[in-house]
Amino acid sequence: MTPITEVEGRRLALSNLEKVLYPATGFTKGELLHYYATNAGALLAHLHDRPLSFLRYPDGPDGQVFFAKNVPPGTPSWVTTAEVPRSEGPARMVIVQDLASLMWAANLVTEFHTHQWRIETPGLADRMVFDLDPGAPATVVECCEVALWLRERLAADGIEAYAKTSGSKGLHLLAGIEPTPSEDVSAYAKKLAVEAEAALAGRVTHRMTRSLRPGKVFVDFSQNAARKTTATAYTLRARAEPSVSTPVTWDEVADCNDPGHLVFLAADIEPRLERYGDLLAPLLDPGHARALPG
The missing domain is CATH 3.90.920.10 (DNA primase, PRIM domain)
Structure with missing residues (x-):
């Protein structure tokens, strides 16, 4: 019953x-x-x-x-x-x-x-996302190196980035932005992905082509497209273990030298929320949103 x-x-x-x-x-x-x-x-x-x-x-x-x-x-x-x-x-x-x-x-x-937009303004994004996806033998450790580069690059444009695990193999970078057409967000995110590929030569690709990805971090900017969606913070994932897409501190990103350091399961989340609160809370505050460079 x-x-x-x-x-x-x-x-x-x-x-x-x-x-x-x-x-x-x-x-x-x-x-x-x-x-x-x-x-x-x-x-x-x-x-x-x-x-x-x-x-x-x-x-x-x-x-x-x-x-x-x-x-x-x-x-x-x-x-x-x-x-x-x-x-x-x-x-x-x-x-x-x-x-x-x-x-x-x-x-x-x-x-x-x-989606990166709210229902009252379809196609007008209030957040930007980069999905950092490692191609084996690269792991989330390499994703963290790329995330730190992107964080600095975004900061140079006055944009603050926040990180969470994907709950799978990679890392998501998020930023709160003033409402901006999704195609403009995608264009800006692609520009940064191309810059990351040039700056971190041999370690990054901005192209989805599978043959280019072994040993590199794929900086996927495509999830900024209006039609695309991204795994939400705190969702469980359909993986072998009950892993969760978990917000992480920048210290955790900087200190990551083993893929296991950034694997969080369902039982880990309540203690982390008690310790840190919601590390992505600034994304929910319009006062933290920044304009993309024009």
């Missing part, structure tokens, strides 16, 4: 609580839901007003993994949805605005992926 839970006055059916989603560690569906309930405040702040793409893995990362942007069948009427413009015509997407909606979405077993 599926237990019915009440969350903020909403009735939710939470299913398969004993199901093991991460066989490597025995982490269950119930533990996943507990993780999201415990750390909801931090995650909800980054989901607020942003249309959500679901990367679902209902049978764990070894089962079927599929991407969904449209409102899933059976979505409760009290979950906020909004029409979003797309090149192929408008679509309706979910926006997770409260704890009940978060727990409903978490029960679907999903990675949370969001």
Whole structure:
């Protein structure tokens, strides 16, 4: 029998609580839901007003993994949805605005992926992202070197960068910007990626071509495109272990000399929030947003 839970006055059916989603560690569906309930405040702040793409893995990362942007069948009427413009015509997407909606979405077993813009201004980005993706044998250690270079380069333009792990192999760099058309953000981010490739010769590529990537860090600027989404801070990932896309300090980035130093699992997040608060909180403050150089 599926237990019915009440969350903020909403009735939710939470299913398969004993199901093991991460066989490597025995982490269950119930533990996943507990993780999201415990750390909801931090995650909800980054989901607020942003249309959500679901990367679902209902049978764990070894089962079927599929991407969904449209409102899933059976979505409760009290979950906020909004029409979003797309090149192929408008679509309706979910926006997770409260704890009940978060727990409903978490029960679907999903990675949370969001755009760099808010629903009231589609295609007008208020944040910029660089996805630093290492090509083996490069690791997150090399990503950290590139992140430090990009941080300084952004600072030269008056832009403050913040870092989080991707929850996979790499690192995400984020910056709060004054609302700017996504294509302009993409152009600026590409310019910096090209500069990084020149400055860090042999260690960086700005091109997606697989054959160029072994041993290098791919500086992926493409997630600034209006149609693209990026894994949200504090989302669990469909990896072998219950890893989390985790905000990190610049000291942690600078001191990273082993890939294991920047792997954070579900159990690590609550203590980190108690210690640091949300390291990405400045991204939520319009007072910290900066204009891109004209």
